[in-house]
Amino acid sequence: MKRFFISILTIAIFLLFFVSCYYDNEEALYPTLSNACDTTNVIYSGTIAPILSNNCYSCHSNANATFGGGIHLQSIADVITNSPKIVVSIKQTGSKPMPPGGKLNSCSITQFDIWVRNGMPNN
Ligand code: HEC
Numbered sequence: 001m002k003r004f005f006i007s008i009l010t011i012a013i014f015l016l017f018f019v020s021c022y023y024d025n026e027e028a029l030y031p032t033l034s035n036a037c038d039t040t041n042v043i044y045s046g047t048i049a050p051i052l053s054n055n056c057y058s059c060h061s062n063a064n065a066t067f068g069g070g071i072h073l074q075s076i077a078d079v080i081t082n083s084p085k086i087v088v089s090i091k092q093t094g095s096k097p098m099p100p101g102g103k104l105n106s107c108s109i110t111q112f113d114i115w116v117r118n119g120m121p122n123n
Contacts, residue, residue, distance in 0.1 A: 037106075039110060051108045055108075060072060090104050
């Protein structure tokens, strides 16, 4: 009987050891979570232009602007000119929420704000 308890105890300790050694690696389980929003290295060419290209050019590129009320967002000069409206429209709080079919992720919205606050550099 004593032997039986000792072996149960051994197994329990063994299992405890295994259970305690298991831990979830958040970065492995949720790879997208580890892609923290980059707010320190916001540049036009690598951050802003890709956001606009992926979400806005279908209606606001030079070729497609007829779909976007004639608003061009392909050149940095046009983006700068329209920036006050863009800031409002991408937050979707005004009367013309953009893009019409959804909302940019919060990281992109934050990055656009940062770029405007930085003086809209052409970098
Ligand atoms: C499916 C087409 C479509 C897409 C995609 C789209 N827009 Fe628009 N956008 C429009 C149309 C149409 C108008 C004109 C709306 C109007 O004047 O009533 C417009 C107007 C605007 C305006 C002017 C708003 C104002 O206050 O006058 C801005 C700024 C704008 N879009 C920014 C964007 C940005 C930034 C994106 C991407 C994040 C985007 N749009 C994506 C169709 C689109």
